[in-house]
Amino acid sequence: MTFVVGLTGGIGSGKSAATQKFEKLGVTVVDADVVARQVVEPGTEALARIVAYFGEEVLSADGELDRSALRNAVFDNDEHKTWLNQLLHPAIRTLMQQQITHAPGPYCILAVPLLIENNLTGMCRRVVVVDCPESMQLARAIKRDGSDERIIKNIIKSQASREQRLSAADDVIDNSGSIDQLASQVTRLHHQYLTLSQAS
Structure with a gap:
């Protein structure tokens, strides 16, 4: 361990x-900011769910998450913010735990x-x-x-x-x-x- x-x-x-x-x-450094980007990379389940919830406008032209568009979508909207946090926080924690487990x-x-x-x-x-x-x-x-x-x-x-x-x-x-x-x-x-x- x-x-x-x-x-x-x-x-x-x-x-x-x-x-x-x-x-x-x-x-080995497991960096939460890096992990937070990794969980929403193209092809991830989290990104697919974000697009299904907020629509294609949160994607950039090359299919990546457009962070400023997502920030605007959740800005001043507690319901959206809560939904996003409930999706991302467990995903980030799981990936951090996996990286810790495999850390040499x-x-x-x-x-x-x-x-x-x-x-x-x-x-x-x-x-x-x-x-x-x-x-x-x-x-x-x-x-x-x-x-x-x-x-x-x-x-x-x-x-x-x-x-x-x-x-x-x-x-x-x-x-x-x-x-x-x-x-x-x-x-x-x-x-x-x-x-x-x-x-x-």
Whole structure:
């Protein structure tokens, strides 16, 4: 049974930078955002059901899911949103579980932006939170996405608070410093997780 370390953090905290460091050390990363795209690829049952429910207008010309069209279809419509979540959440969880089961190595990282909000900590033996001050999250997310400050602030508000995340954490990666400081923390945790996974 693979030892699963759940990795999470707020928008702009540097989750991707941290998971890339773990991948460089040879650790398998099961990424919820990647899985969410895989479950609606052309030919999947989930995509067929989405098209049957919302119509062909949620498809792009090449038969892929048009995410912005789907977002518009569920925007301000709780019934549509609930239907979509009830379809996708179990499909995503099942595929994440399959990828965890087949992950080589003594442990794997399960990277989920909304790990705490979606009550997925039960899938993990440990939870590591990538943390930095909110002002830094805001600046990084605006720079990365080119988004409006108001939009990023609303996303931060909709996510678990920094305090909630930290209280759920077994380990914390402080990502308010340099990329080298991030790398050294990841390396230290990597050795810790190797030890823990062998002991379990």
